Amino acid sequence: MSDGLTVVPLPTPMQRAIAAAETLDSLATVVQELVENALDAGASRIHLQWHPSAWHLEVTDNGEGIRQADLSQVALPYTSSKLPSSGEFADITTLGFRGQALYSLAQMAQLTICSRHREADTGWRVRYDAQGQVHSLRPLGMAVGTRVIAEQIFQDWPQRQQETNPKQIQRRLQEIALCFPQVAWHLLKDGKPWCHWPAVASLGDRLLQLVPQLHPQDLRQINDAQIELVLVSPDRHHRPRPDWLG
Numbered sequence: 001m002s003d004g005l006t007v008v009p010l011p012t013p014m015q016r017a018i019a020a021a022e023t024l025d026s027l028a029t030v031v032q033e034l035v036e037n038a039l040d041a042g043a044s045r046i047h048l049q050w051h052p053s054a055w056h057l058e059v060t061d062n063g064e065g066i067r068q069a070d071l072s073q074v075a076l077p078y079t080s081s082k083l084p085s086s087g088e089f090a091d092i093t094t095l096g097f098r099g100q101a102l103y104s105l106a107q108m109a110q111l112t113i114c115s116r117h118r119e120a121d122t123g124w125r126v127r128y129d130a131q132g133q134v135h136s137l138r139p140l141g142m143a144v145g146t147r148v149i150a151e152q153i154f155q156d157w158p159q160r161q162q163e164t165n166p167k168q169i170q171r172r173l174q175e176i177a178l179c180f181p182q183v184a185w186h187l188l189k190d191g192k193p194w195c196h197w198p199a200v201a202s203l204g205d206r207l208l209q210l211v212p213q214l215h216p217q218d219l220r221q222i223n224d225a226q227i228e229l230v231l232v233s234p235d236r237h238h239r240p241r242p243d244w245l246g
């Protein structure tokens, strides 16, 4: 600074805050990251509770859970269990791989994780500080799986809170649910049932669940080992009059 520089590196806490805000740019992204973690853990049931006025979100899954030792790592920057053994981006088969979502969430919310690994006799409840370090840890009786609790989300980021729209969150969840028909989804908003999409056999069945205007006879499903294609006709969903003409 003494040599008159006006372009200087931003202070480290500010760099971190900017990176966290880029990773989690909206509540819909927070929801997506938590749900993708559940799917990567092999969950067949995902339960989401959202209390909009309290900025409180809980995502519970019946996936493989997190080992106690790993619970101290998961919310640190760039930590992931999803690195392929080849170390190549091209070999990534999981939805997550950056190892930044929980770290960013620890900065933008109060983060608690309850998890019991499938090989463990007990679960653990861990609270994290804003750096993603373990703040407290205690044993917890629970079924195998993981619950991530984020409270006071975006409390220090009022701009992010203004941008929240329930339809946008529902839409994001529908898009993901469409890709995972074999997963059961249970969503509560303010403690009341919001959406319930039981597990179904195929993409076509999921479409019928998500778009009530569709009829089974509107769908043509083509499956082979590589691809599942669903053709929908006619476009009744977008027609102003329900005249059934394609």
Ligand SMILES: Nc1ncnc2c1ncn2[C@@H]1O[C@H](COP(=O)(O)OP(=O)(O)O)[C@@H](O)[C@H]1O
Binding pocket: 033, 037, 038, 041, 061, 063, 064, 065, 066, 074, 075, 079, 080, 081, 082, 095, 096, 097, 098, 099, 100, 101, 102, 103, 146
């Ligand atoms: N619901 C979950 N079930 C099991 N493990 C999880 C879950 N959520 C997070 N984890 C673990 O925490 C790690 C860090 O998560 P995250 O920050 O989202 O990074 P990424 O998904 O990119 O690896 C994951 O790699 C995974 O090992």
Ligand SMILES: [Mg+2]
Binding pocket: 033, 036, 037, 096, 097, 099, 101
């Ligand atoms: Mg992730």
